[in-house]
Amino acid sequence: MGWRQFVMDLESLAPERVEDVFARNGANAITFSDAGDDPVFEPAPGETPLWRATRITGLFQADADLTALRNDLLQDLSLAALPAHRIEVLEDRAWEREWLKDFRPMRFGEHLWICPSGFEIDDPQATVIMLDPGLAFGTGTHATTALCLEWLDGISVENRSVLDYGCGSGVLAIAALLSGASHATGLDIDRQALVASRQNAVVNGVVESFSVIQDAAKLDARYDVVLANILAGTLIEHAAEISQQLAHGGQIALSGILEEQIDAVADAYGPWIAFGPVTTRDGWACLTGTRS
Numbered sequence: 476m477g478w479r480q481f482v483m484d485l486e487s488l489a490p491e492r493v494e495d496v497f498a499r500n501g502a503n504a505i506t507f508s509d510a511g512d513d514p515v516f517e518p519a520p521g522e523t524p525l526w527r528a529t530r531i532t533g534l535f536q537a538d539a540d541l542t543a544l545r546n547d548l549l550q551d552l553s554l555a556a557l558p559a560h561r562i563e564v565l566e567d568r569a570w571e572r573e574w575l576k577d578f579r580p581m582r583f584g585e586h587l588w589i590c591p592s593g594f595e596i597d598d599p600q601a602t603v604i605m606l607d608p609g610l611a612f613g614t615g616t617h618a619t620t621a622l623c624l625e626w627l628d629g630i631s632v633e634n635r636s637v638l639d640y641g642c643g644s645g646v647l648a649i650a651a652l653l654s655g656a657s658h659a660t661g662l663d664i665d666r667q668a669l670v671a672s673r674q675n676a677v678v679n680g681v682v683e684s685f686s687v688i689q690d691a692a693k694l695d696a697r698y699d700v701v702l703a704n705i706l707a708g709t710l711i712e713h714a715a716e717i718s719q720q721l722a723h724g725g726q727i728a729l730s731g732i733l734e735e736q737i738d739a740v741a742d743a744y745g746p747w748i749a750f751g752p753v754t755t756r757d758g759w760a761c762l763t764g765t766r767s
Contacts (some may be wrong), residue, residue: 478534635655
């Protein structure tokens with residue numbers, strides 16, 4: 476089967492509206508990319524950024540009616556003419572692997588690995604999380620995710636309960652379960668994150684020990700370990716709620732924090748948490764401690 480790509484600069488157009496038009500005209504895949512020179516790899520926690528100059532690419536079957544797509548874009552967006560765009564004819568290939576070609580296994584700490592499908596880790600002592608980038612953020616490439624994974628690799632979670640507050644892809648909860656945790660709960664307000672977390676738990680064989688929920692009010696347990704890799708403002712706003720989900724003597728890791736926000740976050744959690752040394756990377760910080 477042949478394929479064609481419809482590639483268009485967004486300029487000032489709303490990405491969501493253009494994406495909707497592509498989807499209803501039969502796009503098999505839709506991606507956004509940098510039309511300038513402003514790379515974004517894994518976004519910061521809680522963010523879904525686009526570039527200052529963004530390009531949308533839709534992948535269509537060879538016989539798709541791209542004239543109808545153009546007309547739909549013009550009508551839906553009330554445009555006299557489309558921004559710069561082009562159609563590319565693509566040779567047939569295993570497209571489901573193309574977007575993974577630059578994603579390779581990554582190690583965190585001594586034994587914890589994230590491994591995309593199609594790769595193997597030759598280390599009998601390794602704890603391997605099988606994870607492809609996809610529905611939700613959290614693949615280990617961002618400094619905050621890496622800091623949390625390295626912290627997890629350095630503590631014992633054997634037979635302990637874990638809360639991943641703002642779970643994204645579920646990578647932190649799954650890492651804990653594969654490291655011996657008895658049960659993990661993933662909380663996220665984004666339904667897409669819950670779908671991704673559940674799917675990743677199935678792939679890694681831990682779904683029976685993993686619960687995902689959307690409403691924090693439904694949390695009804697005190698956890699031995701709590702991880703929250705979200706933004707500093709949200710961490711501060713929910714400091715009491717997050718701290719009180721942690722059992723006395725339990726361990727906590729907070730990330731998604733810029734270095735200049737360390738003191739504000741530490742102060743917010745001070746009534747409940749005794750923090751140890753702060754770890755930092757690329758301007759981001761991870762605060763870890765125990766509940767007194």
